[in-house]
Amino acid sequence: MTTHTIEVDGITQRYHVHGSGPTLVAHSGGPGINWEYLRMPVVEQHLQVVYVEPVGTGDSGRLPSHPRGYVRDRYADRLAAVIDDLGVGPVYLIGHSHGGFVAQRFALHHADRLAGVVLYDSAPVTGPEFGEEAGRNFGAFAARKAGNPALPEVMAVVQAIGSISNDEEFAKVARGIFPAYLADYWGPREQEFATLSAGVGGTYVEAVAADGTPETIDDRPLLGGLDLPALVIGGRFDPICGPRWSEELAKLIPGAELVFLEHSGHFGHLEEPEAFAAAVTKFVSRTS
Numbered sequence: 001m002t003t004h005t006i007e008v009d010g011i012t013q014r015y016h017v018h019g020s021g022p023t024l025v026a027h028s029g030g031p032g033i034n035w036e037y038l039r040m041p042v043v044e045q046h047l048q049v050v051y052v053e054p055v056g057t058g059d060s061g062r063l064p065s066h067p068r069g070y071v072r073d074r075y076a077d078r079l080a081a082v083i084d085d086l087g088v089g090p091v092y093l094i095g096h097s098h099g100g101f102v103a104q105r106f107a108l109h110h111a112d113r114l115a116g117v118v119l120y121d122s123a124p125v126t127g128p129e130f131g132e133e134a135g136r137n138f139g140a141f142a143a144r145k146a147g148n149p150a151l152p153e154v155m156a157v158v159q160a161i162g163s164i165s166n167d168e169e170f171a172k173v174a175r176g177i178f179p180a181y182l183a184d185y186w187g188p189r190e191q192e193f194a195t196l197s198a199g200v201g202g203t204y205v206e207a208v209a210a211d212g213t214p215e216t217i218d219d220r221p222l223l224g225g226l227d228l229p230a231l232v233i234g235g236r237f238d239p240i241c242g243p244r245w246s247e248e249l250a251k252l253i254p255g256a257e258l259v260f261l262e263h264s265g266h267f268g269h270l271e272e273p274e275a276f277a278a279a280v281t282k283f284v285s286r287t288s
Contacts, residue, residue: 008081011061014053015082019044022115022284023088026051027079029097029121031070032170033202034058038096040269042277047092047284052082054099056205065210067203072105072215079106083113092284094118097241097266098207101126104219107228116229116287118280121238121266123245124252126217130245137239141180148186154179170204181266183237196270223252229287230256233279235264235271257283 002017016035024047028035035051035058043049053060055078056070063069079102083091092115095103100122107117123130138158145151157176164170178197179185185193207215230253234246243260250258259279261268269276 004085005059006081006085008055008078011055011063012059013055013061013078013081014059015085016051016053018049018051019047021047022288023048023050023086023091024118024280024284025079025083025086025091025093027075027093027095027099027102028052028054029095029099030054030057030202030205031075031098031207032057032205033174033200037196037200037267038099038269040273040277040280042273043269043280046277046281050082050086050091052079054078057203062203063210067205068208068212069210070205070207071209072102072217075102076106076109080110080113090115092116092118094120094280095122096120097122100241101217101219104223107226107230108219108222111226111228114228116231116283117226118231118233118283119246119249120233121235121241121246121268122249123241124217124219124223124249125245126215133242133244134240137242138180141237141239145186150179150186164204167202167204171201174200174202180239183235183263183265183271193270220248220252223249224254226253229283231279231283232256232258233268233276234258234260235266235268236260236262237265240266 004015006013026038026049028038035053056062093103100119103117142155157173160173164173175197232246232250234243250256261272261275264271
């Protein structure tokens with residue numbers, strides 16, 4: 001492992017390099033979640049994975065407008081700077097959850113910098129349509145886990161998402177919602193998952209412009225013009241970026257491959273690490 005620090009527009013940008021092989025740059029989700037949850041040790045056995053600490057989180061710097069100003073173009077500019085600093089040819093890019101929105105933006109505007117893009121548990125749109133679908137999926141989760149004594153507490157955390165206003169509340173919700181983001185949190189691996197959830201951290205940021213203007217995302221009209229190898233990975237039981245969105249992304253992007261992890265929620269790299277790694281590494285091998 002090596003850790004690197006660069007300056008982008010006078011703001012610190014950190015990234016970490018693990019493994020060896022073709023380069024895969026990884027952008028985590030949130031926005032605001034620290035990068036560590038996205039570690040992919042099995043993938044690192046085959047690829048050089050570059051984990052970006054998104055601006056505003058971890059040891060990367062804060063914007064002068066913090067907690068506002070964390071829009072996709074900010075993240076995309078920093079991806080470009082990290083790739084420049086790596087000094088390698090076209091790289092692969094994987095974006096998880098909100099990081100998938102960033103990856104879409106980067107791929108649409110900087111396709112020449114990429115060998116391929118992986119959209120992992122993401123969606124092509126935000127807003128009311130996205131929220132309504134998530135509501136249905138969380139309802140399905142509650143129905144599957146009905147009778148579990150811990151369920152009411154998790155659903156209370158789901159309801160609290162919209163009221164987050166500081167770092168402490170953000171971290172509490174990120175950890176408390178973890179059981180809903182896994183297909184089988186309360187199964188044989190509960191202790192392992194509990195340890196992972198306890199380590200989740202982040203920073204409260206707002207995905208709005210510095211002046212407070214909301215960032216509306218709808219890449220559906222643009223994705224048909226994406227001329228780049230693409231892999232879409234979805235978890236069959238993902239409540240926040242559910243199967244509907246993975247299917248839609250794969251239909252919209254010409255030639256995109258779709259892989260569902262049938263026993264995963266929002267964190268397939270944790271629940272099915274071998275299957276996840278196989279999907280990513282086969283995609284890279286086939287398109288490199």
